[in-house]
Every structure is written in structure tokens, then in C-alpha cells.
Amino acid sequence: xxxxxxxxxxxxxxxxxxxxxxxxxxxxxxxxxxxxxxxxxxxxxxxxxxxxxxxxxxxxxxxxxxxxxxxxxxxxxxxxxxxxxxxxxxxxxxxxxxxxxxxxxxxxxxxxxxxxxxxxxxxxxxxxxxxxxxxxxxxxxxxxxxxxxxxxxxxxxxxxxxxxxxxxxxxxxxxxxxxxxxxxxxxxxxxxxxxxxxxxxxxxxxxxxxxxxxxxxxxxxxxxxxxxxxxxxxxxxxxxxxxxxxxxxxxxxxxxxxxxxxxxxxxxxxxxxxxxxxxxxxxxxxxxxxxxxxxxxxxxxxxxxxxxxxxxxxxxxxxxxxxxxxxxxxxxxxxxxxxxxxxxxxxxxxxxxxxxxxxxxxxxxxxxxxxxxxxxxxxxxxxxxxxxxxxxxxxxxxxxxxxxxxxxxxxxxxxxxxxxxxxxxxxxxxxxxxx
Amino acid sequence: xxxxxxxxxxxxxxxxxxxxxxxxxxxxxxxxxxxxxxxxxxxxxxxxxxxxxxxxxxxxxxxxxxxxxxxxxxxxxxxxxxxxxxxxxxxxxxxxxxxxxxxxxxxxxxxxxxxxxxxxxxxxxxxxxxxxxxxxxxxxxxxx
Ligand SMILES: [Zn+2]
Numbered sequence: 001x002x003x004x005x006x007x008x009x010x011x012x013x014x015x016x017x018x019x020x021x022x023x024x025x026x027x028x029x030x031x032x033x034x035x036x037x038x039x040x041x042x043x044x045x046x047x048x049x050x051x052x053x054x055x056x057x058x059x060x061x062x063x064x065x066x067x068x069x070x071x072x073x074x075x076x077x078x079x080x081x082x083x084x085x086x087x088x089x090x091x092x093x094x095x096x097x098x099x100x101x102x103x104x105x106x107x108x109x110x111x112x113x114x115x116x117x118x119x120x121x122x123x124x125x126x127x128x129x130x131x132x133x134x135x136x137x138x139x140x141x142x143x144x145x146x147x148x149x150x151x152x153x154x155x156x157x158x159x160x161x162x163x164x165x166x167x168x169x170x171x172x173x174x175x176x177x178x179x180x181x182x183x184x185x186x187x188x189x190x191x192x193x194x195x196x197x198x199x200x201x202x203x204x205x206x207x208x209x210x211x212x213x214x215x216x217x218x219x220x221x222x223x224x225x226x227x228x229x230x231x232x233x234x235x236x237x238x239x240x241x242x243x244x245x246x247x248x249x250x251x252x253x254x255x256x257x258x259x260x261x262x263x264x265x266x267x268x269x270x271x272x273x274x275x276x277x278x279x280x281x282x283x284x285x286x287x288x289x290x291x292x293x294x295x296x297x298x299x300x301x302x303x304x305x306x307x308x309x310x311x312x313x314x315x316x317x318x319x320x321x322x323x324x325x326x327x328x329x330x331x332x333x334x335x336x337x338x339x340x341x342x343x344x345x346x347x348x349x350x351x352x353x354x355x356x357x358x359x360x361x362x363x364x365x366x367x368x369x370x371x372x373x374x375x376x377x378x379x380x381x382x383x384x385x386x387x388x389x390x391x392x393x394x395x396x397x398x399x400x401x402x403x404x405x406x407x408x409x410x411x412x413x414x415x416x417x418x419x420x421x422x423x424x425x426x427x428x429x430x431x432x433x434x435x
Numbered sequence: 436x437x438x439x440x441x442x443x444x445x446x447x448x449x450x451x452x453x454x455x456x457x458x459x460x461x462x463x464x465x466x467x468x469x470x471x472x473x474x475x476x477x478x479x480x481x482x483x484x485x486x487x488x489x490x491x492x493x494x495x496x497x498x499x500x501x502x503x504x505x506x507x508x509x510x511x512x513x514x515x516x517x518x519x520x521x522x523x524x525x526x527x528x529x530x531x532x533x534x535x536x537x538x539x540x541x542x543x544x545x546x547x548x549x550x551x552x553x554x555x556x557x558x559x560x561x562x563x564x565x566x567x568x569x570x571x572x573x574x575x576x577x578x579x
Pocket of ligand 1: 250251252
């Protein structure tokens with residue numbers, strides 16, 4: 001059984017990797033300079049030209065890109081290839097300004113799927129495996145990414161998407177699925193449902209799971225492993241950089257190897273932007289050095305983590321990142337979906353009669369995120385019948401769903417009941433203990 | 436002819452009714468009738484009081500969402516079939532009842548209900564025509 005999908009790259013010496021990265025970075029900066037006026041302008045403002053970038057040691061000279069740049073440049077401003085050369089769009093949920101729309105050439109799809117193939121092989125996958133993909137398909141990168149990786153490895157692929165859990169388990173049993181790909185909370189839910197249906201790990205053939213798109217703890221890992229009788233592997237990625245597979249876990253389960261031949265990782269001080277030495281905790285920044293259509297240079301992920309080059313027992317030399325330990329912004333990840341409190345505020349502000357006083361309460365019950373939005377009642381929203389108050393709740397609920405792409409429980413609360421601290425309402429209560 | 440009812444939004448959690456009744460009691464508000472409708476998450480307390488303006492002011496100042504709504508107060512003989520007769524009148528006139536509740540009369544042999552219907556004027560006219568007694572706030576708090 002092959003241990004690596006691409007041994008040459010995954011186990012490359014540091015020196016070889018650096019020269020590969022140098023060569024790719026230099027070419028990528030030229031490509032972006034020539035094709036992305038938006039970034040070229042940023043470089044010019046910083047007084048940097050492609051001639052200044054001779055190796056990865058010069059990376060720090062390049063300007064950062066952030067979510068604000070994606071918003072300013074939406075939708076085509078960061079595109080580096082003619083649309084005729086692009087074959088795919090993937091996107092995050094959320095509205096304009098918060099939504100990320102990424103473009104892919106066939107080359108970009110191939111490298112993305114290749115990264116996912118590395119993750120599947122690291123989890124023990126071969127062409128003998130049956131890989132059940134229960135990430136959402138569509139604009140969300142989870143389904144398409146793992147689906148493509150599974151094809152590359154040659155697994156028999158079940159493109160299930162999420163939902164209909166009993167049917168998931170039926171397929172799992174009937175077709176002998178050996179690898180499961182989904183969010184960790186859905187994996188836990190599948191595990192619980194399996195037991196509720198009177199089955200256990202011995203009734204299924206699963207051996208491994210590749211879980212990502214939301215934060216999860218070591219305790220949750222052990223729970224999923226126990227419920228499903230598998231080894232659970234973490235995977236990381238974001239739409240901005242392609243999708244899942246930017247980094248992946250090996251059997252050591254002590255962090256995720258970053259596919260450095262495609263993505264150069266840096267850790268910076270989120271306040272000063274200064275690059276921090278290896279082992280420091282800070283904001284993760286990625287530079288795509290091989291993508292053609294949407295090549296983001298020095299993209300600030302807002303995820304806080306640590307990088308380590310300590311030797312890994314799996315034999316891979318790729319740098320490892322810890323699980324993200326938090327965010328530098330107020331983004332929440334709820335059931336795999338990115339939620340910003342400002343989106344909730346904008347829904348309420350658009351309703352002429354609603355109070356902008358709200359509170360988000362997120363918890364994890366039975367390994368599934370619960371998401372409640374408390375909204376203070378106003379005299380304008382209130383009337384004497386239950387059905388009219390419930391109609392207000394339904395209206396807010398529908399507007400939130402269309403804004404966030406995720407269902408929230410709306411709870412109307414009494415005026416002034418949301419606690420204020422120094423005059424400012426406490427907007428987010430996240431009871432999930434994830435770090 | 437109608438009576439003003441005050442509706443108060445309340446979260447469905449312990450101590451809320453106690454808090455609001457205490458507030459009204461201390462404010463010297465006389466409550467003549469009350470009904471509570473509730474769901475899992477919230478409730479609406481409906482009350483008939485002697486001074487609705489003062490009551491709304493008191494509630495608003497204390498931070499409650501409260502609103503005054505016109506309801507129809509109907510009086511009839513306290514005997515079997517009397518309530519059914521009231522309902523029959525509404526039904527025959529195509530008037531839908533949103534909610535209703537009864538309250539105790541100080542007058543022997545009489546029963547009263549508060550009706551919240553889709554058309555108060557039509558309900559009042561239809562009931563009066565059939566000889567039912569409609570009350571106004573003054574009737575309810577006649578002793579004041
Ligand atoms: Zn490893």
C-alpha cells in the first residue's frame with residue numbers, strides 16, 4: 001500500500017523544497033504583476049516590483065491581501081486569467097462583501113484535487129477503497145474537493161452530499177464504505193445515528209474519516225473514532241486558497257502538513273504584520289505559488305495557529321500547522337458555515353421595525369452546533385396575538401437563512417434584556433469549547 | 436363599544452409574570468381581567484386595567500413591550516348555553532375570534548367574556564342587535 005500520493009514532493013528535502021518554492025514564487029509574482037492590476041497597484045504603492053522578489057526570503061516585501069481586498073475587487077478584480085480559460089467557480093456562503101468567489105482553470109482544479117488525494121492517501125486510502133463524501137456539493141468546496149481527490153486516488157466514490165443520515169448509513173452498510181469525508185459534527189451525528197439504529201462499528205467497514213471545514217477538539221476526535229471505529233484525520237483549507245487540502249493530517253495526528261509546493265505559509269503578528277519566527281503563535285498567511293486563475297499572494301486567513309518543522313514520524317517533510325486556535329476577527333464557524341455578526345446586524349437593520357439589539361448563542365449539543373439568535377422585541381414588532389409575533393420570528397428566520405446560508409433559531413426576547421457591558425451589548429456567546 | 440386591553444410581551448422564563456404584576460401593583464393599577472397565552476419561548480400577558488394610559492406608561496418606562504388593543508367585552512346571563520349563543524352570533528356574521536377569555540363579574544348571575552375578533556365594530560353591532568350587553572371601561576370599573 002503506497003504511503004504517499006506524491007512521495008517526491010511530500011518527503012522532499014528542505015533545500016529542494018526551498019528551490020522549488022523560489023522558482024514558483026518568482027514566476028507567480030510576475031504572473032500576478034502582469035495580470036492583476038489590483039495587486040500590481042498594491043505592489044507599486046509599497047515600492048515593490050517583481051525584480052525585488054528573487055526568492056522566498058523576499059516574500060515579506062509583498063503586500064498582504066485580506067478579506068477587505070476580496071470585497072473591493074469582487075468579483076473579477078483578482079482574476080489573473082481570461083474567463084475563457086476558467087472552468088469552475090466555487091464560493092462561500094454569505095452576501096456580497098462577505099462571500100468569496102474563487103475561479104479555477106483546469107490546472108487549478110487538478111492541483112486542488114491532487115492536494116486532496118494526498119490527504120486521502122495519508123488517511124490510508126487506495127484504489128481499493130470506497131470513499132463516501134458527505135460534504136455539501138455545489139458552490140461549497142468541501143464536496144467537489146474531496147470528490148476530485150477520491151477520483152484521483154481511484155477510490156470508488158459515493159457523492160452523497162450531506163443530509164438524510166439513515167440513507168447515508170444504509171449506503172455505508174450496503175456498499176461497504178471504508179473512508180468517510182464530511183464535517184466533524186456530521187461525522188459525530190452519523191456515529192450517533194448508527195448506534196441509535198442499533199448498529200455499531202462492527203456493522204460497517206469504515207476505517208478512516210477525513211473531517212474539516214469547522215473547528216473541532218481532540219475530545220471530539222476520540223468520540224468520533226469510538227462511535228465509528230475509525231481513525232479520524234483533520235483537513236484544512238479555505239475557498240480563497242482553493243478549498244480543503246491546503247493542509248492535511250498524517251497518521252501521527254499532531255497537526256496538518258501544508259502542501260508547501262503549492263502554498264507558502266507564514267505566521268505573522270496580526271497587529272504589526274511582522275513575520276514571526278517558527279514556533280510562534282500568530283496569524284496564518286498563505287501565498288499560492290501555482291494557481292493560475294485566482295493566485296492570492298500573502299492572503300491573511302485570520303486563523304491563529306503555530307507552524308512546526310519538527311521531524312514527523314510519517315516521513316513527510318512538509319511543514320505542519322496546528323489546528324486553528326482562534327480568529328483575529330469576529331467570524332464564527334457554525335456547522336461549517338462562516339458567520340459574521342455584522343451580517344446578522346444588517347438583516348435586522350433592513351427590517352424597519354426590528355431592534356438591532358441581538359445576541360448570538362452558539363453551543364454544541366450532541367456534537368452538533370446549535371445556533372440561536374436572540375433579538376430584542378420592539379413596540380413596532382409586537383402585537384397582541386401569538387400568530388403575529390410568530391410571523392415576525394418567521395420573517396427574521398427566513399431573512400437570516402438567505403443572508404447566512406444556515407438556519408438559526410430566532411428567539412425574541414424582552415427589550416433591554418441582552419446584557420450590555422459598558423453600554424455595548426455582548427454580541428456573541430460561544431459555549432463550544434473548541435481549543 | 437369596546438374596552439382597551441393591554442398586551443405585554445414576556446419571555447417564557449421564571450419570574451416574569453411575578454415581576455410585571457408586582458410592577459403594576461406598586462403602580463396602583465387595578466387589574467380587572469387577565470389571560471396569558473404562551474408558546475415555548477414567549478408569552479403574551481393580556482390585561483384589562485382601570486387606567487390603561489398610566490399602565491402603558493408604567494410598562495414602557497420599565498422596559499416592557501406593551502400595546503393597547505381594542506377588545507369587545509360582552510355580558511350575558513350565567514347559565515348553560517349562553518356562551519354558545521354569543522359564539523353563534525359571531526359565526527353567523529362571519530366574524531373570526533383571534534382569542535377570548537372570561538372574567539368574573541361583580542354582579543350576581545352575570546358572566547363576561549373579552550373577545551378579540553377580526554372586526555370589533557361588526558361584532559359589537561351583531562351582538563347588540565341580538566340583545567347582548569356590551570360593556571365599556573366605565574362599566575367594568577364602575578365602582579371607581
Ligand atoms: Zn506526518
